[in-house]
Amino acid sequence: MEKYDCIVIGAGPAGLSATLTLGRARRKVTIFDNGTNRNRVTQESHGFLTREGIKPQEFKNIAMKELKSYPSVSISNETVIEVNKDDQNDLFLIKSSNNKTYITEKILLATGIQEEFPLTQIRQYYGKSLFSCPYCDGWELRDKPLAIIAENDEHIIHMTKLVFNWSKDLIVFTNGHQLFNKVRNDFESKKIKVYTDVIEDLHGDNGNLESIELESGDNILRSGGFVVPSFYRPNKFAEQLNCQFDKNGGIITDGAGRTTANGIYIAGETEKAESSSLIIASADGNKAASSINMDITLDRF
Ligand SMILES: Cc1cc2nc3c(=O)[nH]c(=O)nc-3n(C[C@H](O)[C@H](O)[C@H](O)COP(=O)(O)OP(=O)(O)OC[C@H]3O[C@@H](n4cnc5c(N)ncnc54)[C@H](O)[C@@H]3O)c2cc1C
Structure with missing residues (x-):
């Protein structure tokens, strides 16, 4: 069976950028x-210098095309379902969804994160009129009547203050969470209304939010906004490979991608299980x- 120098799991900006560097370093990957x-749900990506407004799929296609110029790189459109250590030979075995097994000396985990929302209906609007990153999508929503949907004090305060920079027309929806009076007063002094009622439903057309219906029966007009999801890793590879975690659930590294x-x-985002950006994940x-x-070079020199 062929042995790879490195198997990269995940072709987001983190995995793609790593593969480009490894291909250029003549590694079999x-x-x-x-x-x-x-970001597959969004129409455009912003903030990546020279690629402003690019569609996520186009970003990926360009990167894949660049990878194809390096003969030691191959691309596999399959799900990795299992990763195991072969202790005897100091190698790793990777099993993919088509039941093939691959052998590799190193593994790069770049499998990103996924979101969980306070309300399932948010998914229909996410990436079209509801977003989670104001740096990515705040400009497009500037000066519009926006909703902030978040369910704990820290998230509500942080997101509201941040988004106020892009639109002064804000309404906060806490979906049942009671806010301290001090915070409510601060917001109201800036004409930011707060609804603590449970959200009954979201209404809109083709992903474009039009209103938010509350349990009380009120239907509040809004044309977009920001939500604070919780994030999780889509697999347990790091646990299965005995990586150590910090107290916040981040994977401990040396600051340059080496785990313990x-x-x-x-x-990329899977390291801390927090959102970042295309350019940071690429870096x-x-x-x-x-x-x-470097580690392969030193092992073999
Ligand atoms: C709605 C939305 C809009 C955004 N807009 C912007 C923006 O405008 N600008 C910006 O800079 N950032 C934006 N982002 C954030 C950006 O998408 C992320 O920061 C970035 O994609 C993280 O890169 P990553 O490589 O860590 O993970 P990802 O891009 O999520 O890539 C992870 C990859 O791993 C693969 N994978 C996972 N598990 C497996 C497995 N078991 N086997 C095989 N493959 C697997 C997935 O297919 C995926 O392609 C946006 C995000 C969202 C949700």
Whole structure:
């Protein structure tokens, strides 16, 4: 069976950027992807210098095309379902959804994160009129009547203050969470209304939010907004490979992609299970690839 220098799991910006660097360093690498990148729901990406407004799929297509110029790189559109250590040979075995097994010296985990929303209906509007990152989508929603949907004090305060920079026409929906009077007063002094009622439903057309219906029966007009989801990793690979975690659930690294498990590297949003951005995830991938290449170089020199 062929042995890879590195298998990269995940072709978001983190995995793609790492694979480019590894391909250019003449490493035999294959990159797996199953098309569940978090930003697949959005129409345009912003803030990545030279690629302003690009569609997520186009960003990926360009990156894939660039990878194809390096002969030691291969691309596999399959889901990785199992990762195991072969302790005897100091190698890893990777099983994919089509039941093939791959052998590799190093693994880069770049599988990103996924969102969980306070209300399932948010999914229909997410990426079209409801977003979670004001730096990514605040400009397009500027000066519009916006909703902030969040369910704990810290998230509500942070997101409301931040989004106030892009629109002064804000209404906060806490979906049943009671806010301290001081916070309510602060918001109301800026003409930001707060509804603590449970949200009954969202209304709109084709992903474009029009109103938010409360349990009280009130239907509040809003044309978009920001939500605070919770994030989780889509797999347990880091646990299965014995990576260590910090008290916040982040995977402990040396700051350059090396985890505490020998041969296992990490890049992108999956490291801390927090949202970041295309450019930061790309930089993480680049950094982790340099670590992987350096470690292989020193092992073999
Ligand atoms: C609605 C929305 C809008 C956004 N807009 C912007 C924006 O305008 N600008 C910006 O900079 N950022 C934006 N982001 C954030 C950006 O998408 C992320 O920061 C970035 O994609 C994180 O990169 P990543 O490589 O860590 O993870 P991802 O891009 O999520 O990639 C992870 C990859 O791993 C693959 N994968 C996962 N598990 C497996 C498995 N078992 N086997 C095989 N493959 C697997 C998935 O298919 C996926 O492609 C937005 C996000 C969302 C949700």
